Amino acid sequence: RNADESxxxxxxxxxxxxxxxxxxxxxxxxxxxxxxxxxxxxLMPRVTADWSSAIPGGRRGGGMADLADAAIGARRRVEQALAAVGPEFAGVLVDFCCFLKGIEEIEKERCWPVRSAKLVLRLALASLARHYGLTVSARGSRSGIRHWGSDDYRPVVDPQD
Structure with missing residues (x-):
């Protein structure tokens, strides 16, 4: 594949x-x-006819049964990823990453303001990276949670009282 086409x-x-x-x-x-x-x-739509499944005798393939295990696994991963990012981001990710539509084309098709797709794409890609476990997650302090009912709670006393 040509990396510059992406x-x-x-x-x-x-x-x-x-x-x-x-x-x-x-x-x-x-x-x-x-x-x-x-x-x-x-999952890419076909542009031409598929002659590979034509079998003499009138028998045709059974759809999902003809897909290799790798393709079925890939479909499952795509479905899980798109479900994880939610319907707000799924469509724009498919258009941008899979159908290779440009930012301007996405904005025009969706009637979005100019330069708004960059922001939406950044949010969508961040959500996708989080789903794949590729981002470093934030962690809280190691001191634990402090609240009014804990043993280490000390009320703030106003020095003027």
Missing amino acids: PLTRLRRTTGRNGKPLIDDAEFAAGERLRADYTRAQ
Whole structure:
């Protein structure tokens, strides 16, 4: 495949005002993983007729039964990923990462304001990266939770009292 044909690669090369790429390595990897699974799952619409399943004698293939185990597994992974990001982000991720539509094309088709798709894509890719476990998750302090009912609670006393 040609990496330059991917709008995800172009978005990765684009830098923001701070000079850093608009998407980080985890978000880029998540988008590429979705694209690879989508392709492996054979979900792309066909442009021409499929003559590979024509069998003499009038018998035809059975749909899902003809798919290889790898394709079925890939379909399951795509479904889980799209369910994890939710319906708000699923469509834009499929358009951008799988159908290779550009940002301007997505904005035009969805009647979005100019430059709004970049923000939505960044949020969608961050959610996808989190689903794949590619992001570093935030952790709280090691001191534990402190609340008014705990043993280590000390009320704040006003020095003027």
